[in-house]
């Protein structure tokens with residue numbers, strides 16, 4: 177479409193330049209001059225065009241994104257992503273059969289591995305590894321994603337299908353994460369753009385005929401195949417279609433095919449998230465949390481995480497602004513009725529209620545974070561950005577061991593141990609702790625505890641946060657949207673943000689630009705105005721953020737500028753159920769430190785949880801881990817005594833930072849042990865009623881630590897007033 181949403185310079189840059197980090201560092205000055213000249217020319221064109229243009233095909237982004245590769249992590253986030261590259265995520269292509277011998281890497285119907293007929297393992301991996309490889313400029317991982325992309329594109333059939341299904345088995349779902357990987361690759365490396373655009377065009381031509389042919393592969397699926405996965409998640413497929421339109425990679429006839437595809441995908445779906453989030457339809461409490469509930473597709477935690485952004489995606493082509501309210505409702509209701517303090521969604525398979533022992537999948541955390549980052553760019557409401565940070569700083573790291581060789585399938589707000597639960601395994605008819613997790617290993621850490629989906633889906637978490645962490649504002653503005661250490665290079669300016677945020681609340685920017693421009697920093701909703709300020713080349717001023725998008729604007733002159741941004745905060749308590757609180761400082765959640773002791777074993781296949789485990793994997797680091805607490809978990813606290821202890825100046829953060837004992841910050845509080853029953857003899861039940869909280873131990877000082885480092889933890893803590 178016609179330059180509807182990107183600053184002119186971006187379009188000029190995006191077309192003619194290789195977006196690799198290496199090229200950018202060398203060629204930046206030349207690039208920027210070319211870009212600026214083009215920008216001036218295009219601004220004239222832009223002004224002319226908008227005066228006569230029809231409504232753009234897609235509603236513009238509120239905060240247009242910046243191409244993958246233009247933002248790179250630094251500081252602790254670089255440390256986390258390097259650890260991920262050196263851990264399980266970065267070695268799956270070396271040994272994990274669902275990746276290295278995926279069905280996607282063979283001609284359709286000729287073999288290969290996957291864990292289900294959804295054929296989603298390689299697509300999930302690809303969606304996370306492309307940005308991980310490019311943001312780290314890691315040649316080993318780039319070679320892996322290039323090899324997979326080459327193989328899959330080479331195997332595209334005459335009629336345009338991409339993927340391992342023979343014609344009678346075709347269905348759309350697993351295309352969605354694979355195509356998200358492809359569009360990230362095309363942005364990160366212009367060599368790939370042509371082949372990827374070509375492949376997506378022929379695929380969409382085929383999709384158009386399938387949708388016209390009684391919705392083959394979408395509403396009509398192969399026999400015994402659950403079509404609802406694709407339908408509830410079809411907006412993720414629409415994102416790759418919208419990318420083609422945003423990047424003007426279409427002719428007129430292709431564009432009308434693409435728009436028609438999006439409309440048909442929406443119209444032909446039995447599951448429409450904007451209809452779900454309506455009073456009277458939406459389920460605040462789920463009485464039948466089983467997979468036979470006809471509403472299951474709307475209740476599955478991962479679907480909900482993905483679906484949070486659905487209405488905002490549909491709005492881009494439908495131009496129906498009522499979908500903004502639907503998007504806000506989706507997030508608000510999900511968090512009120514099914515939210516965890518760590519920002520993720522409670523629903524071990526299926527949402528139920530707010531019980532503090534409810535499980536939440538690692539896949540749900542990364543999908544929720546991506547949806548929130550997408551929503552902030554699409555709609556620009558500050559609440560999405562704070563929420564995205566909460567998920568990435570808490571819900572994601574708590575489910576990964578510090579070295580990221582092992583992960584959890586389910587976490588719980590109150591989970592003081594991560595152990596084998598023999599009860600679940602031995603009683604196939606229930607009662608179960610979780611709705612589906614009957615291997616008894618759902619909360620242990622490992623290679624593929626309970627199910628392999630999160631093994632392959634978790635790597636997208638940090639990289640997508642980083643690629644969404646900056647954005648444009650108007651035609652001459654650049655904004656730091658999701659806070660944390662990173663560097664961004666754009667035609668407008670290059671900016672380095674040096675910070676330990678969220679462990680410390682000072683952000684230092686070094687900005688280089690050839691022209692004056694508008695620089696924006698996001699102001700989190702919890703900031704304390706009196707203790708916050710921003711200093712530009714020695715001049716300090718107070719913050720005044722836009723009440724909608726939360727951005728504080730400053731004008732930066734040409735040249736090099738230093739900006740120091742200080743956020744003030746106080747300890748916050750959020751009320752949880754049954755007289756408990758969750759404790760925050762900034763966007764870090766703090767959990768009761770229950771100590772940590774572990775043992776480990778060979779890693780188990782998800783479908784052989786009680787076997788001996790694999791003793792022949794090429795990486796001895798791949799193991800399953802079991803954790804217990806070493807300190808009391810049954811503690812009530814007096815919130816009036818909460819006291820924050822921040823970082824010592826000059827002491828660097830450890831790498832990796834989210835190891836038990838890693839982050840230097842902590843909170844102290846007075847409390848005592850109370851009587852507290854287990855649920856099903858396995859895990860802490862609801863907190864005892866306030867009237868029944870009497871101290872079993874003398875009052876003493878307890879420590880709360882950043883939740884992401886507390887692999888076993890209590891985060892919904894009962895209150896008691898001494």
Ligand SMILES: *[C@@H]1O[C@H](CO)[C@@H](O)[C@H](O)[C@H]1NC(C)=O
Nearest residue numbers: 196197198318322365367368
């Ligand atoms: C871009 O992709 C091509 C083809 O795979 C590869 O040869 C080249 O090294 C890549 N560029 C960068 C900067 O990674």
Ligand SMILES: *[C@@H]1O[C@H](CO)[C@@H](O)[C@H](O)[C@H]1NC(C)=O
Nearest residue numbers: 270271272273276277793794
């Ligand atoms: C995939 O990894 C396994 C080890 O788990 C190895 O035996 C096999 O040769 C690998 N396959 C390929 C195609 O590299």
Ligand SMILES: *[C@@H]1O[C@H](CO)[C@@H](O)[C@H](O)[C@H]1NC(C)=O
Nearest residue numbers: 343344385386389390392393
């Ligand atoms: C429509 O789909 C059916 C079932 O897959 C297939 O047999 C038929 O050839 C398709 N028709 C067209 C015109 O593509």
Ligand SMILES: *[C@@H]1O[C@H](CO)[C@@H](O)[C@H](O)[C@H]1NC(C)=O
Nearest residue numbers: 529530531532753754862863
């Ligand atoms: C609150 O406690 C009561 C009594 O133990 C329990 O029935 C209820 O499920 C609890 N609520 C939640 C949301 O856990």
Ligand SMILES: *[C@@H]1O[C@H](CO)[C@@H](O)[C@H](O)[C@H]1NC(C)=O
Nearest residue numbers: 593595773774775802803804
């Ligand atoms: C945790 O405690 C249980 C029960 O006491 C015990 O069987 C298990 O071995 C312990 N695991 C670890 C890792 O300490």
Ligand SMILES: *[C@@H]1O[C@H](CO)[C@@H](O)[C@H](O)[C@H]1NC(C)=O
Nearest residue numbers: 577578582773774775801836
């Ligand atoms: C297990 O415990 C040992 C000893 O305390 C520790 O060094 C190691 O980091 C722990 N492993 C994990 C995965 O937490």
Ligand SMILES: *[C@@H]1O[C@H](CO)[C@@H](O)[C@H](O)[C@H]1NC(C)=O
Nearest residue numbers: 851863864865866867868869
């Ligand atoms: C307090 O505990 C007693 C004894 O267990 C129980 O009978 C009573 O119902 C509890 N009170 C509340 C408010 O839960």
